[in-house]
Amino acid sequence: xxxxxxxxxxxxxxxxxxxxxxxxxxxxxxxxxxxxxxxxxxxxxxxxxxxxxxxxxxxxxxxxxxxxxxxxxxxxxxxxxxxxxxxxxxxxxxxxxxxxxxxxxxxxxxxxxxxxxxxxxxxxxxxxxxxxxxxxxxxxxxxxxxxxxxxxxxxxxxxxxxxxxxxxxxxxxxxxxxxxxxxxxxxxxxxxxxxxxxxxxxxxxxxxxxxxxxxxxxxxxxxxxxxxxxxxxxxxxxxxxxxxxxxxxxxxxxxxxxxxxxxxxxxxxxxxxxxxxxx
Numbered sequence: 001x002x003x004x005x006x007x008x009x010x011x012x013x014x015x016x017x018x019x020x021x022x023x024x025x026x027x028x029x030x031x032x033x034x035x036x037x038x039x040x041x042x043x044x045x046x047x048x049x050x051x052x053x054x055x056x057x058x059x060x061x062x063x064x065x066x067x068x069x070x071x072x073x074x075x076x077x078x079x080x081x082x083x084x085x086x087x088x089x090x091x092x093x094x095x096x097x098x099x100x101x102x103x104x105x106x107x108x109x110x111x112x113x114x115x116x117x118x119x120x121x122x123x124x125x126x127x128x129x130x131x132x133x134x135x136x137x138x139x140x141x142x143x144x145x146x147x148x149x150x151x152x153x154x155x156x157x158x159x160x161x162x163x164x165x166x167x168x169x170x171x172x173x174x175x176x177x178x179x180x181x182x183x184x185x186x187x188x189x190x191x192x193x194x195x196x197x198x199x200x201x202x203x204x205x206x207x208x209x210x211x212x213x214x215x216x217x218x219x220x221x222x223x224x225x226x227x228x229x230x231x232x233x234x235x236x237x238x239x240x241x242x243x244x245x246x247x248x249x250x251x252x253x254x255x256x257x258x259x260x261x262x263x264x265x266x267x268x269x270x271x272x273x274x275x276x277x278x279x
Contacts, residue, residue, distance in 0.1 A: 003104065003251055004214060005090055005116045007124040013088075014044060014131075020082050020142075021046040022091040024055075024099030025122075028241075034099075043092065043122060044131040047081040047139060051099050051241070055106060062156075064266035065186070065239035074110060075144055083107075084142040088114045095121035095212030096205065101244035105259065111147030117248060120213040154258045156266055159234060160273070164195045169230040171257075173201040173237035173246045174264070181277030186238060189268045191275040193236065199224075201242040204249040214249070221253045233257035239265045 013019055023046045027033035031052060038048045049055060054077045056066040069077070083089065089107060091100035100117040107115040118125070126132060162168040172192045177183040179198040184190035192198070204220060205212050215223070227233055233255060237243040240261040250257050260266075267273050 003116060003248055004119040006119050007128050007130060010043075010090055010118060010125060011128060011130045016088065018086055018088050019045075020087045020089050022081065022089060022100075022103060023048045023093075023122075024051060024091050024103050025093045026051040026099045037094075039134065041132045041134055043125055044133050045137045046092075047137075049077065049081060049103060051102060055099075055102055062262070062266055062269045064262035064264075064269070066241055068106065068153075068240070068261050071110070071146060071148070074106065075146055078107070078110075079142040079144050080139070082139045082142045083112070083144050085112070085145055086114075087112075087142065088116075090116050090118055092118035092121045092125070095123055095210075096202070097121075097212075097214065097245040097248060098201070098242050101248045102241050105152075105244040105247050109149050109152045110144075111149060112144070120211070123211060124213065152258060154234060154260050156260070156262060156270060156273070158258075159193065159236070159260050159267070162232070162234065163193070165232075167231040169227050169233045170196040171227075171233060171235045171243075171246060172196040172198050172264070173235060173243045174198075175200050175202075178238070179278070181275075181279055187265050187268060189275050191277040193264065193267055194274050194276045196236075196276075199246060201237065201245045204245060214252075217252060220249050224250060224253055224255055227255055234260055236260040236263040236267075239263050 023038050023042050025034045025037045057069040091103045093099045172179045179192045181191035235243045235246050240263045
């Protein structure tokens, strides 16, 4: 695994002065879940980033439900939690990878290569008796010089120009019934971007009750095998959050791709954009 670390590695490296551990727990239906969980107990020395207020900016007419903040805002956020260019970042949640993958993707987009996700999240750390605390450690402000990887990100116009292209795979990361348009709990229109394929983001996970971890490299390769025939892969979801676990999985198997950050909620903010349904 190239973009993940396990709990054993993290426990052994807790005293590395370059290590910055970031708690990214969140719940879209419970805005206070992340802060509450952090306050109740987090990995020793972990700092917290709020997905709604720090990894997303205010909703506008376009840009989707979780727009990426501007570069200066992100720089300030990350420096304020101690991130510098030589930092080793490990981010975690409860194991489903959505929040940590969003942070992982943003940091990669900003040019920070030493960024990793904790496979299995905080629960795997607890299983090996890793230290969980309610104490908040002091933070030394970081110095983060940004080098954007512009080819990681695309906008609505870019996607629209590639509809129905035989050599382009547009990947919808939402669950199948939302992709089909059978069910839409959040957005004002139901369905998917025309010609998109469906790869539900949670299909990259092994799920054993409350225990979650990413599938083996071999299983990920099999899961994404059919995408290798395309010259270009573009990933989206509802608002740009759960496209990121798919981005993580694709990166693990070496499939180059781009993320449409505004995703479906941005797509449907343009009245003339068509939406397909498979009812």
